Amino acid sequence: MPPRAPDRRPTLADVAARAGVSTALVSIVMRDAPGASTATRDRVRRAAEEIGYRPDSRARLLRSSRSRLLGVVFGVQHPFHGDLVSGLYAAAERAGYELALSAVTPGRDERRAVAGLLQDRCEALVLLGPSSPTAALADLAAHLPVVVVARSVRSAAVDVVRTADDEGMRLAVEHLIALGHHDVVHVDGGRAPGAAERRRGYREALGAARLTPRVVPGGLGEDDGAAAARDLLAGSLPTAVTVFNDRCALGVLDVLRRAGRAVPEEVSVVGYDDSRIARLTSVDLTSVAQDVDRLAALAVGRALDRLDGVPVERRELVVPPRLVVRSTTAPPRPRDVVERPSCRVPP
Template identity: 35%
Template sequence: MRVTIADVARRAGVSKATVSRVLNGKADVDADTAQRIREVIAETGYVPSSRAVGLARGRTRTVGMLVPSLTWPWIGDVLQGVVDVLEADGYGVLLYTCTRGEESLRRFAEQVSGSAFDGLLVIEPENTLDYIAELHRKGLPVVLIDDRGHHPEFPSVATTNRDGGAAAARHLAATGRHRPAVVTGLAHFGCVRDRTEGFAEAAAAEGLLLDPQLVVEGDFTEESGRAAVGKLIASGKPFDAVFAHNDLTASGVLRALHEAGRRVPEDVAVIGFDDIQLAAHTEPALTTVRQPMREMGEAAAGLLLSHLEGVPVSPAPFILPTTLVVRGSSTPQ
């Protein structure tokens, strides 16, 4: 059976509180008593709970992470970056999702009230930013990952969505395209506005004709990409390129173009956004704007650890650059 702190205390002839003080390096225990306790620990093989030791010191050595869902295609990359940094510094991670809406958030709030973690990393579930900001104002260290253009009052990590959209437009111009279509994400996301504006500004500078009727709102799903192509073709407006606001949408665009008899890239070039694993395995392989998701997770974890160690952290977003990754879906005409 597992040896407990009570077993150690009984064999050493002291209280559990005295054992706890020795474990936590307190100097108020008689030297002989402390030595006897250490000998009993060695003899019994007692391993103290890291959480119990941390709580006694006022820290759990645990970070909470709140995300909307684990089904988002890039969430694994972010998590890996977070875990790599936290585990290297001796921290654990408690992961919470909001897949059950209010019920999930209520359970998460109980963990906050119970001080289950020292700080919080967040990929914002819908309509939770005000609540997260309030937690920060009450003293919980928080770092937001992928700020979606909200620029909160607390530290965050973001990427260059506007520059990414601009890079897509310049690439299409360089490959001889003239009439691009755009399939956006949901319009209320700041990242969607940034990608749209960056693309439009660069398209205008490059002399591309961006017809408002060739801009279709999607919802970041493959199905919305397929539906958008149907709308674009039904409009009767000619287009020779599609910039999709994420790779899942772009994969739906590729499939729908193929079904409609449009060749990619000969008739229509296609560009996505994110560079998830799927992008390299579509047919043809997808040109996309890479978001450095793993690096964003690493940066966010690093900012939070600095915060926990008392290092001042700027509320200004920590920005990591996007990169255009050129593949077969957008080769020159």
């Protein structure tokens, strides 16, 4: 069994006693604050080292009014959130802030996740693709700065950092049109964060080219994409498809290929998020990349601005996306060739 705590963990006072100084001085040294000679600094540090002292962040935060703590609510299932969290850690560290993570899981909703963070006395909240209604977000923002990432919110109370999703989808459509496609269908994300903007971008780009848009219901997951693809196969198959996100696109790809429809020869497919899975050599999905690190940095920066009372010009920060062309998009094949059942055999 591990030698369980009969010995309390060492405190400032223990270090102070050992180094023969006051606790206040030890505090100064541990914080790298000015007000101690290099000689004592060394001595104190050595004493701390010897007894294995670690500052107690609870007590530290309790005392100082600023907690230097940023609360983050994220979906534990969503790979895109994982990338964002990585970026947030980096950005927060640069600013001397810590992150308090609170996950949304199937058994733990957003309310609970937020409530946990509030108890921890975070100075500000960063919410990744939250599903709470606008009113709830505004209520929250009345108490502390709230930055919403990857979703637009129609409320002046919260800050928003997001990708220009309409532009992203426009890039995708324009790429397809440039390849010669006339029949482009959009597989929709429904009420998911960003879905409305992506749908709009698709519509606008198609309208600009004088083509008629066709939107079919999809969703966030692979299954939604698979269902959408089956719908398309049952009806009239377009020459190209733009999909709400990569996971959904994966479902589309899989059903198409299983049905013997070659991608990209018969159907081109574009995803969204440029997730790890899209980059796989075996998937190699053309996708719209969100600049995750920039989103994260802006979110942290904006939260800090609010805390410091810096006047903010635009409430919404929009980051341009980038189209990553891979091997699931190509020029359309003449229809007569397509009508024959295809057979992918190595030559």
